[in-house]
Amino acid sequence: xxxxxxxxxxxxxxxxxxxxxxxxxxxxxxxxxxxxxxxxxxxxxxxxxxxxxxxxxxxxxxxxxxxxxxxxxxxxxxxxxxxxxxxxxxxxxxxxxxxxxxxxxxxxxxxxxxxxxxxxxxxxxxxxxxxxxxxxxxxxxxxxxxxxxxxxxxxxxxxxxxxxxxxxxxxxxxxxxxxxxxxxxxxxxxxxxxxxxxxxxxxxxxxxxxxxxxxxxxxxxxxxxxxxxxxxxxxxxxxxxxxxx
Numbered sequence: 459x460x461x462x463x464x465x466x467x468x469x470x471x472x473x474x475x476x477x478x479x480x481x482x483x484x485x486x487x488x489x490x491x492x493x494x495x496x497x498x499x500x501x502x503x504x505x506x507x508x509x510x511x512x513x514x515x516x517x518x519x520x521x522x523x524x525x526x527x528x529x530x531x532x533x534x535x536x537x538x539x540x541x542x543x544x545x546x547x548x549x550x551x552x553x554x555x556x557x558x559x560x561x562x563x564x565x566x567x568x569x570x571x572x573x574x575x576x577x578x579x580x581x582x583x584x585x586x587x588x589x590x591x592x593x594x595x596x597x598x599x600x601x602x603x604x605x606x607x608x609x610x611x612x613x614x615x616x617x618x619x620x621x622x623x624x625x626x627x628x629x630x631x632x633x634x635x636x637x638x639x640x641x642x643x644x645x646x647x648x649x650x651x652x653x654x655x656x657x658x659x660x661x662x663x664x665x666x667x668x669x670x671x672x673x674x675x676x677x678x679x680x681x682x683x684x685x686x687x688x689x690x691x692x693x694x695x696x697x698x699x700x701x702x703x
Contacts, residue, residue: 461684463521467516468688471692473691485570518614528572530565564634566635624670631670632653637664
């Protein structure tokens with residue numbers, strides 16, 4: 459079902475990375491006000507963790523409208539501390555060895571038209587705990603099975619992260635998120651380990667860890683109609699159009 463309406467790409471070209479940065483600018487600077495727009499005159503939100511070799515990026519597209527609607531990045535655990543290690547007082551060390559890696563899942567966001575109630579709310583992925591009050595909107599209509607659009611795109615991005623991690627021997631993913639989103643993920647069967655107390659970081663957030671292999675094999679992906687995980691932007695029709703131009 460998800461694949462009929464949305465597609466997820468690994469941003470493996472500079473053009474696709476710029477799409478990721480532009481979505482983040484739209485959400486974090488223009489819509490949410492979490493970041494100062496004046497700090498990003500190019501209208502692309504990025505930082506030192508986006509440097510080559512430090513992270514990989516994903517983008518989500520609405521197949522029906524052609525709109526880019528979501529973004530996410532995975533920051534690799536290297537010699538430096540991950541942002542979550544710098545921000546949170548974790549109850550355990552981030553795990554990494556010579557065989558299996560670790561990443562921090564960050565900058566997971568959906569544009570305003572996709573978030574619940576289609577208004578600026580915290581958090582930027584739009585998932586709150588009252589899950590049964592989705593309304594139709596003249597810009598984005600509900601799917602035939604009445605699944606929440608925001609959840610559909612969100613789960614697609616999460617599956618891409620898990621699929622990428624499983625294929626690249628990334629053992630664990632760390633992330634900060636709201637209690638509401640953690641509750642939704644756990645309700646669907648994902649095992650999350652809370653690693654500390656809440657903190658104020660663009661709203662109240664909690665640090666979590668999830669095991670890649672365990673999450674990859676959960677039934678939720680089959681039940682939700684996910685297949686293929688993600689495609690490479692460099693092989694997409696849009697990338698070919700950019701190259702032709």
